[in-house]
Amino acid sequence: DTEVTQTPKHLVMGMTNKKSLKCEQHMGHRAMYWYKQKAKKPPELMFVYSYEKLSINESVPSRFSPECPNSSLLNLHLHALQPEDSALYLCASSQARGRQGGETQYFGPGTRLLVL
Amino acid sequence: AQRVTQPEKLLSVFKGAPVELKCNYSYSGSPELFWYVQYSRQRLQLLLRHISRESIKGFTADLNKGETSFHLKKPFAQEEDSAMYYCALSLIQGGSEKLVFGKGTKLTVNP
Numbered sequence: 015d016t017e018v019t020q021t022p023k024h025l026v027m028g029m030t031n032k033k034s035l036k037c038e039q040h041m042g043h044r045a046m047y048w049y050k051q052k053a054k055k056p057p058e059l060m061f062v063y064s065y066e067k068l069s070i071n072e073s074v075p076s077r078f079s080p081e082c083p084n085s086s087l088l089n090l091h092l093h094a095l096q097p098e099d100s101a102l103y104l105c106a107s108s109q110a111r112g113r114q115g116g117e118t119q120y121f122g123p124g125t126r127l128l129v130l
Numbered sequence: 131a132q133r134v135t136q137p138e139k140l141l142s143v144f145k146g147a148p149v150e151l152k153c154n155y156s157y158s159g160s161p162e163l164f165w166y167v168q169y170s171r172q173r174l175q176l177l178l179r180h181i182s183r184e185s186i187k188g189f190t191a192d193l194n195k196g197e198t199s200f201h202l203k204k205p206f207a208q209e210e211d212s213a214m215y216y217c218a219l220s221l222i223q224g225g226s227e228k229l230v231f232g233k234g235t236k237l238t239v240n241p
Binding site for chain 2: 045047055056057058059062064069070104108110111115116117118119120121122123124
């Protein structure tokens, strides 16, 4: 399996709802990422997990809560979101070679989130 | 500050014409650079990375440290090359790697 999968494909939620986005990969990658992509904009990094530990948080509001339960799964828990949080949320994975860098990231198809 | 600049938001060429998508970067260390492509209704995927120095789908990109550039080139554009192209710079932070993307260039290849 050489793909990153994301569920659900689409999500509509109210500002008081709690929902979760799920990402899965079976490529043996030990680095996983969450990005937010607004229409006609580049992806913006939110979080990086390396060996199931949160290693980068790009000052994301606490209404977004990431979780990495094992090396294949990455979740993003959503609570009390705002309409401006509506976007495409992308998950990616890569080999985790730390300071060597230059690793290819493999992206999922994304979850399109609409907050009403 | 580390950043990636893609000066052209839109680029339109005719089929068979050469195409060059510009990318400039600002980084004090030794850069690791990538080109990612997003075709319509498809996921973001790697096109090229400078460390592998390979040609994918006829595209090449050469790192020019003097000009801090990593322009993407193809001698003869095809209609299926129409897509959104992002140049990205890899940074190490907190022992992990992150990508900083340029704003992207939308390439349209006309028949």
